Amino acid sequence: MAAGPATCRLALVGFGTVGQGVTEILAQRRERYAREFGLDMRVVAVSDLNRGSIYDPAGFEPQALLDNAGDLERLGAPHKGWDALRTIRECNADAVLEMAYTDLETGEPGLSHARAALSNGKHIVMSSKGAVALHFPELLALANENGVSIGVEGTVMSGTPTLALATEMLKGAGVTRIEGILNGTTNYILTRMGEGLAYGDALAEAQQKGYAEADPTGDVEGIDAAGKVAILANLVMDRPLALSDVRRQGISRLTPADIEEARAAGQVWKLIGYVDGASARVEPRRIPASHPLAAISGATNAVTFTTDYLGEVTLIGPGAGKLETGYAMIGDLLKIARQGGFAAASRSNATGPQGATTT
Ligand code: HSE
Numbered sequence: 530m531a532a533g534p535a536t537c538r539l540a541l542v543g544f545g546t547v548g549q550g551v552t553e554i555l556a557q558r559r560e561r562y563a564r565e566f567g568l569d570m571r572v573v574a575v576s577d578l579n580r581g582s583i584y585d586p587a588g589f590e591p592q593a594l595l596d597n598a599g600d601l602e603r604l605g606a607p608h609k610g611w612d613a614l615r616t617i618r619e620c621n622a623d624a625v626l627e628m629a630y631t632d633l634e635t636g637e638p639g640l641s642h643a644r645a646a647l648s649n650g651k652h653i654v655m656s657s658k659g660a661v662a663l664h665f666p667e668l669l670a671l672a673n674e675n676g677v678s679i680g681v682e683g684t685v686m687s688g689t690p691t692l693a694l695a696t697e698m699l700k701g702a703g704v705t706r707i708e709g710i711l712n713g714t715t716n717y718i719l720t721r722m723g724e725g726l727a728y729g730d731a732l733a734e735a736q737q738k739g740y741a742e743a744d745p746t747g748d749v750e751g752i753d754a755a756g757k758v759a760i761l762a763n764l765v766m767d768r769p770l771a772l773s774d775v776r777r778q779g780i781s782r783l784t785p786a787d788i789e790e791a792r793a794a795g796q797v798w799k800l801i802g803y804v805d806g807a808s809a810r811v812e813p814r815r816i817p818a819s820h821p822l823a824a825i826s827g828a829t830n831a832v833t834f835t836t837d838y839l840g841e842v843t844l845i846g847p848g849a850g851k852l853e854t855g856y857a858m859i860g861d862l863l864k865i866a867r868q869g870g871f872a873a874a875s876r877s878n879a880t881g882p883q884g885a886t887t888t
Contacts, residue, residue: 534563535871537570537862538588540620540651542613542642543628544577546739547656547683549598550855551626556591562859568866570859575601576616578629584608586621613638617645623871624652626858630743631657633756633772636664647671647679652870654861656683656854662756662772665763678870680861681764685711685757686830688856689846693864695765695834703837704765706805711757713828713849714741714748715780715800720826722788723797728781740828740849750779751800751811758802758809765834766804776810783813791815797823 541548555570563569571588581602583589589604597603602610617625625646627639639660646653648671655661660668661681672679685691695704710716714735721731732749735741740748747753755775762768780800791798796815799822803810816823821843825831830848833841847853865871 534567534569535866537568537624537866537871538573538620538622539570539862540574540576540584540616540622540625541572541628542576542617542625543630543657544575544580544594544598544601545628545630545743546851547628547854547858548575548577548626549595550851550853551628551858552591552594552855554852554855554859556595559591562863566863566866568863568871570862573622574611574616574620576611576613577601578613582609582611582613582616584611584616584620613642614645617642617651618649622651624654624862624865627653627655627657628858629657631659631747631756633659633662633747633752636660636662640664643668643679644671647675647677650675650677652677652680652865654680654683654858654865656857658684658753658756658760662759662763665760666769678865678868680858680865681760682861683854683857684760686832686844686846686848687713687850687853688860689830689844689848689853690860691832691844691846692760692764693860694842694844695761699834699836699839699842700765702839704834705837706803706835707758707761707765707832708801708803708835709832709843710799710822710825710830711802711811711832711848712748712751712754712800713830713847714745715751715754716825716830716848717828718749719780719783719788719798719800722783722785723792727785728783735828738828739851748779749781751777752779754800754802754811758804758811761802761832762804762809766806768804768806768809770804770809774809775804776808776812778812780813795819799823799825
């Protein structure tokens with residue numbers, strides 16, 4: 530007799546754009562994932578600073594969560610009002626999805642959330658970048674110690690499988706340089722300014738479309754892209770870079786005149802992240818309109834890996850967005866499931882030799 534799907538109980542920490550994106554995907558495809566991928570994903574807890582906190586060991590209907598997104602505590606639930614750490618420690622989830630706001634200087638609150646989940650034997654899948662940019666080796670060691678996995682695909686280029694491609698398939702080819710457009714918000718702003726929109730209006734659009742961070746300063750000053758450079762350097766090149774090692778300049782000082790001057794010269798401005806064996810930086814650069822990166826518009830991102838054996842490999846895909854980042858979380862959960870992470874019986878010895886997924 531064929532085995533039924535493994536059950537994966539989920540705690541959602543943060544119910545903003547990404548949390549609602551994950552839930553929307555589950556509302557549409559939960560049954561299909563159970564049928565086709567053998568993984569039945571059930572949200573048992575949601576904890577959000579502004580929208581409230583609920584926990585029901587039996588789980589919630591995804592659509593009911595979405596219908597009550599503004600005030601989750603309107604829903605009937607045996608437990609309400611738990612903070613994120615209590616939710617992570619005490620609920621019956623097998624995996625925590627960490628989608629709170631990100632602080633790239635301290636890594637908090639994601640760092641405390643990740644430590645709590647891993648040390649309590651729960652897998653963690655993160656879209657917030659701070660803790661990953663600053664403390665990934667520590668978190669990976671903690672995951673291995675506890676026989677659980679850490680998924681981080683959503684921290685770079687949303688659900689575009691950048692880290693999976695790079696860590697699983699490209700790393701062995703010897704990655705010597707990584708360069709690309711790593712922030713959706715700024716690329717969207719530069720694209721719209723190129724079409725004649727004012728900076729403030731373009732930023733407002735990017736916020737309205739769910740691309741920008743809660744505090745968009747992180748986007749426009751290049752901090753978010755620098756965090757992604759640090760994550761790529763750490764995970765793909767084994768360069769233990771901190772955010773402060775990435776030289777950084779954002780786009781906030783670019784004027785409409787700068788954009789127009791570039792356009793008249795057949796060029797465009799792009800915010801480029803770069804790392805090789807010696808340096809790491811984020812900076813606005815004027816590139817010829819014929820350059821492959823010039824055609825990357827809106828919230829799309831692109832990254833080129835230069836390798837010893839394959840030469841250059843370029844990946845283009847969404848860099849931000851609700852369903853796009855929501856899917857990164859689902860993709861990591863499906864990967865952990867493939868590694869046996871949600872097998873009912875002995876989860877702890879079934880996650881492969883590393884005991885962790887770095888996607
Ligand atoms: N604010 C980020 C961006 C979200 O615009 O790229 C995805 O990391």
